[in-house]
Structures are given as C-alpha cells and as structure tokens.
Amino acid sequence: MKYSVETIGEGEPIIFLPAGGFKGNEGLIIADYLKDSFKTYLLDLPGYGASEGIPGRINTQAVADWLKGFLDEADIACVTLIGHSIGGALALMFALHYPDRVNRLILLDQGHKKFPNIPFAEFGKFALLLPLLNLGVSLIKRPLLIRLLPFLRHQQ
Template sequence: MTSTNGPIGAAPARKLPRKPASRLAEKWTHVDDVDVFYRESPVVPADSRVMAHIHGFGLSGRYLLPTAEILADDFHTYVPDLPGFGRSGRKKGMLDIPELAHATASFLDDRGVDKATLVGNSMGCPVIIEFAHHYPDRIDRAVLVSPAGGAFNQPLRRAIGQLSKDAVREPTRMATVAVPDYLRFGVPSTVRLFKALTQYPSLQRLLELRIPTLVVLGEHDPLLPHAHRIDEVASQVDSHVLVVLLEGAAHAINFSHPGQLAHVIKLFMDDKPILNDPAWPGHVRLYEVHRGANHPTGEVD
C-alpha cells in the first residue's frame, strides 16, 4: 500500500485539476486495490490525538470539512471519502455497513493509525458503531452526529420524504456540495445501501459499546425520533453515553453548525461539562438530553 499527494492509477476523478475545497491537505492513497481520496491536517499538532471524520449516505467527506477544519487545530485530523463515495474509487460489494467499517479500518492501517476517535454524521454513525464492534481496541471515543438508519427511516419513500424536509432546513449552500455527490453515487447504489442501512442493528450495537460516546442531535432533524425516545434509548446504557440536543440545527450539523459542534466535541474530548459558548447568537443553545454516570456533570447555560 502506498501514498502520495499526487495521482495514482487511472481513476477518472483525478484527470482534471480542481481548486482545493479545504485548508486541509488533499491526498490520495491506494487501499485494498481501491484509490482512496482523503484530507489531512496540513500541520499536525505535537502529541495530538487522531480524529477521523466519517461521512453520511451517498455523500463525500466534503460536507464534513467546516467542523473538521476547526478541530484540525487540536487533533491530527483525517476526512476520507470511503470506497464508492465521492472521489474515491469503487469496489464491488462495498455497499453495506460492515464492509464500510472494515474499509475505515483499512484506511487507518494505511495511514499507520493504531487508535483514533471517530466522528460520524448520519450513515457514518452506524459505520462507527460497527467499527467499534469489530475493532474495540482501535477506537478511543465515538462522536455520533445525527445518527441515521433503523425502523424510523423505513420504508424508502418515508426516508425520501424525511430527506426532502431536511433539505429546506439546511443552508442553501449545502446543495452545492450534496447534489454532485448524490448524482455521482447513483440510484442503484442508493437503493442497495438504504436497505443495508435500515436493516443494520444500530441500537443493539450501541448498547454494546463500552467507550465514551457523544451523541449530538439537531432539534429540527426530521430523520430522528423525538428527544424523549432518544432519552429512553440512552437510559439503557449505564455510563458511557452523553446526548446533547443542538437548538436550531437539522441533520447536517457538521456543515450547518461547525463552531457549535466543534465546541461540544472539544469539551467532550477533555471530559469537561457541556456549556454554551457566550459568543454564539442567542438562538443557538445546547441541551443535555442524557448524561451517563461516568460523565462530568454541569449545567448548560
């Protein structure tokens, strides 16, 4: 397995030069016979912990960049396009949650990363949960932002309706990132992955986790159950889950509210109480929905 900042092989996505979408360094590597595109901290802070950001359904890692860029000042940050998504190459049989979890592990192997905190949005959350199931010694902490999948998103027509509602609740500039990614991903891949995502036992796997876990939910996310159901699920976990509700946010929190999300993640990583930043506009607030016994307590101002 090799890595370079320049092109490898003949992947069509590499033929035309393009303006970098981020201040993170854009790189390519070759993992398990697939060309993988990723972004990485241009300057790695001394003794920094590794943090990898895992994207959602049909999307590339590009929409995760607003939050990842902020956190890159404190963590050795990676934002890959998993195989079959974004600018990365495709591999037959990759479109299910376990295979994407294994692909994440292979990417970290290629980068020489033994252990990392994984930050996911939407489909990226079950990928992280599955990663933790197979590689419990390789994940330090889990950050699950707007988890997707399961019965609440079935059937496909219901999920499409939820996505349609969410689209008008996201910043308009999100469309310039999401639409090209969805078109590239294609309808056949969408149908296949949706089936795999909604059949994945997310709750069972979540209850099996024994690492510090932060769940961040948007108040206006149509893809998630109401907060009381989240609290009911979280209360089944003794000590390791912290659930935070972000007022005013919908599903793509990593894109729409990067400052607030990065603030919460930093506090979580340092085992500090979750407090609002006084610099935020008054309509942006955090609310704890659930706090496990092992997490520090504290009022949310």
Template sequence: MNIAHQLQEHYETHMLDLPGMGRGSGFEERVSSIDMADWIKNYLDAREIKQAVVVGHSLGGAMALSFAVHYPERVDKLVLLDQGHKPFPRVPVSEFGPFAIAFPLMNVMVRTIGKPFTERMASFFSSGDRELEDQVDAFCKAVSIEESEYVRLAIKDQVSMSGDSLNLMFGFYHLNQKRLWKQLHVPTYLA
C-alpha cells in the same frame, strides 16, 4: 469540513470519502458491517494509526459504528452524528419521500442481479443540472439551516453515485444498527 475546521488546532483530522463516493473506489459486491469496519481499519493501518477518535455522520456514522463494534481496541472515542440510535426503516419514507416505496424492490434486484443493476440505477441518483444557488437555497430551506461556505462547497462538489456506492447504500439498508449498538463497548457520544 466545518467540524475539522473547529478541531484543527487540537487534532489531526482525516476526512474520508466513503467507498464508491467521491474519489475512492467502492465495494463491488454486497456489504456487511465487517466489510465497513475493515475498510476503515485498512485506512488506519495504511497510515499506521493505532487508535483514533472516530467521528461519523449519517452513512459515515453507520460505518464508524461498525468499526467500533468490530475493532473496539482501535477506537479511543466514538462520536455519532445523526446515526446509530434508530433502525433504518425498510420503507424509508422520512428519508426519501415517496421514492422510498421503491427501496424494498430495489433491494431484491440488488440481491438477485447485483452489479449490473446497481450500475444502471446509479444514474437515477444524480443531482441534475439545477443552478448552484437554487440547489443551496432549496437544501437550506429543506433542512432549516442558514447558508454557509460549507453548505455551498458540499453542494458544489457533490459526489457522483456509482454502482459501487449503491452497494454501500444497500449494505447500510441491511445493517442491524440496534444489534450493533448493543455490542458497542467504547465511550460514545450520540448527537
């Protein structure tokens, strides 16, 4: 929202809930880079947007990178915020702490059991019942930023995780971002 707020005088912005996160429906099965790209393409097609400047952060950046690789003619420019420059580790300790040790095992379970497993796992990713102020304070301290209305709103309106959103997360886990990066042929800014 803070980026859209800064761009509003010069650009029409579309802020998308990722598949299965927020108000949008998600992927019911394993997700590949073309699935991610097609999801964005379908959004643009439905709004008759032929070409766009695409900005993506984190998981949204992985989707934006996939879209730019598979549909370069639809991308005027690509802006990746904290995404695309390094592979996601098989055991993502820096992203998830000690919980990351479970990722490879969860990955095997997602591949073998599928939707019943992802639906059951979704409850483990909820934020809990801590007070909003405590959550805002803890987040700002953890990432060394000042509190703002955007941080407060993001934490207050956190998306709930579902089995369909976990399918997207494990699709991200399997993306070969290095390979995608090498296939990229659109003007790109990486921040």
C-alpha cells in the same frame, strides 16, 4: 484500495465520516475548529467522492475492514471517529468489529427512522427542495467552503 481523504491540523488523529451522498469535506467546519489539537482526516465513504467502493458483498465486516484498511495504510493504531448520519453507522460497524482501535466514538444524527425518497411527513413542502439541496451541496467545491468558514463559525 483507493481512499480519498483530506487532512487538516496536527495532533491526535480523528476520522470524520460524512453522511451519505456527501464527500468527506462535509466535516470541514469541524476540522477547522479542531485543527490546533487534532489531525482530522476527512474521508470520502466507499464509493462516494474519489474513494473506491467495497468489492463483493457488503456487510458490517466488509465495511469495518474497509475502514481498518485506511487506518492501517495511514499508520493509525487507535482513532477517534466522528460519524454523521450513515457515517455514524459505519463508525458503529467499525467499533463493533475493532473495538481496540477506537479511542472515542462521536455520532452525529446517526439514529433516525428510514426516510422515504421525498419525506413529506417530516418536512412538508420543503421536502421537494431536498433533492435540489443535495445536488447543490455536491456541486460546492472546497475553496467555496473555505471562503464561507468565517461566516459559518459560531461567534462567541
């Protein structure tokens, strides 16, 4: 199985699982904050970015096995999972099937109702911009994100 992953930092392993349609580098800002104490793996979901998709029928076991395959390949026995949106659902599936491999589970905006293709009720006219926003995010490359980090950091 081919996994596409970027790592940032050193220390205890964390895997960041992005929202659907995004690459693993969606978690770049989180990884940057954690880099002094944690090694964060920014993993593209199966079939997104450069990660190979899951062959055959997809169910919770297949998804959990996909992530277990990555942990085995990276020689990670136990991990903290950070999952955003659909990445959170994937993290839950993994925790359900392999609870002994999960140290901590952090879910970001994982549970919400199913959105229609264009969610007018939730976002009004702004909903028309969401497909363009998704396209724009997919076109942003990592070097641009790194240049933007100083502006995106929370100032204390």
